Amino acid sequence: MSAYCYVNGEILPKDKGTVGITDLALQRGYGVFDFGRSYNGMLFHFADNIARLRQSAAELHLDVPLGDQEITAIAQQLIDLSDLTTPAIRLLLTGGCSSLDTRQPNLIMIAEELPTYPEVYFSQGAALMSIEYQRELPQVKSINYLNSIRLEQKKRQHNALDLLYYNRQSITESPRSNFFAFCGDTLITPAEDILYGITRKIVLQLATAEFHIEERDMPLEELASIDEAFLTSTSKNVLPVSTIDNKPIGTGSVGKNTQKLMAVFQEYLENYS
Numbered sequence: 001m002s003a004y005c006y007v008n009g010e011i012l013p014k015d016k017g018t019v020g021i022t023d024l025a026l027q028r029g030y031g032v033f034d035f036g037r038s039y040n041g042m043l044f045h046f047a048d049n050i051a052r053l054r055q056s057a058a059e060l061h062l063d064v065p066l067g068d069q070e071i072t073a074i075a076q077q078l079i080d081l082s083d084l085t086t087p088a089i090r091l092l093l094t095g096g097c098s099s100l101d102t103r104q105p106n107l108i109m110i111a112e113e114l115p116t117y118p119e120v121y122f123s124q125g126a127a128l129m130s131i132e133y134q135r136e137l138p139q140v141k142s143i144n145y146l147n148s149i150r151l152e153q154k155k156r157q158h159n160a161l162d163l164l165y166y167n168r169q170s171i172t173e174s175p176r177s178n179f180f181a182f183c184g185d186t187l188i189t190p191a192e193d194i195l196y197g198i199t200r201k202i203v204l205q206l207a208t209a210e211f212h213i214e215e216r217d218m219p220l221e222e223l224a225s226i227d228e229a230f231l232t233s234t235s236k237n238v239l240p241v242s243t244i245d246n247k248p249i250g251t252g253s254v255g256k257n258t259q260k261l262m263a264v265f266q267e268y269l270e271n272y273s
């Protein structure tokens with residue numbers, strides 16, 4: 001498999017892309033990114049990835065050096081050049097090799113294989129482990145994933161696919177996914193202190209025709225009374241959750257409403273053009 005990247009105007013084989021050791025992303029964790037996917041060789045909702053990258057960059061006072069059309073054209077070029085099964089594009093904007101006063105961000109784009117998850121998660125549901133934690137600047141997709149990486153081993157010891165973050169008010173999200181629950185035919189998802197996922201947005205649009213939707217706080221205690229739960233993300237699509245902290249959600253199997261949304265999302269992906 002070959003894959004290509006773009007670094008500040010140059011397209012290179014992925015293993016040849018570099019930035020300097022004085023980059024503020026490396027020295028101070030100052031950088032943002034976004035991650036979009038393709039389907040059948042075509043970029044999927046990529047305008048949303050660029051818009052979110054711009055919003056993250058603006059929050060951190062970083063300039064995105066290219067226009068939307070240029071970014072899209074480079075991303076498509078990387079997909080076409082690379083020999084990947086399901087190409088995804090990582091957009092990375094780092095603080096750059098400069099002082100804090102004279103920022104010259106590095107724009108990097110990398111073609112990568114879209115991660116896949118074992119089929120058993122989709123047929124039987126995944127386990128989550130709850131943990132109290134609030135991401136700094138939640139609406140910014142920053143490169144800081146320290147907390148989830150730090151807890152990787154603990155997560156594995158608990159056989160959990162991922163963490164479920166909550167703060168004083170509400171469940172928020174998973175480190176790389178948004179969280180949804182069904183209570184009967186009501187679909188509930190947290191709306192504050194989260195990253196607004198692109199898959200979340202699509203799922204909410206698709207669900208309006210079928211379900212009553214509540215975007216609101218969800219105290220952790222509410223987990224005891226929900227019937228179904230699932231995560232959404234670019235690589236997971238709609239991924240059912242069967243247990244949280246070893247307690248079953250509803251019957252502990254994949255509920256019918258989640259199955260419905262999994263199917264509707266898959267259909268949307270396949271028909272996207």
Ligand SMILES: Cc1ncc(COP(=O)(O)O)c(C=O)c1O
Nearest residue numbers: 176177178195197198199233234
């Ligand atoms: C913190 C966080 N929440 C939610 C998501 C899901 O977003 P998307 O559906 O755009 O992949 C991500 C994606 O990586 C994330 O990092």
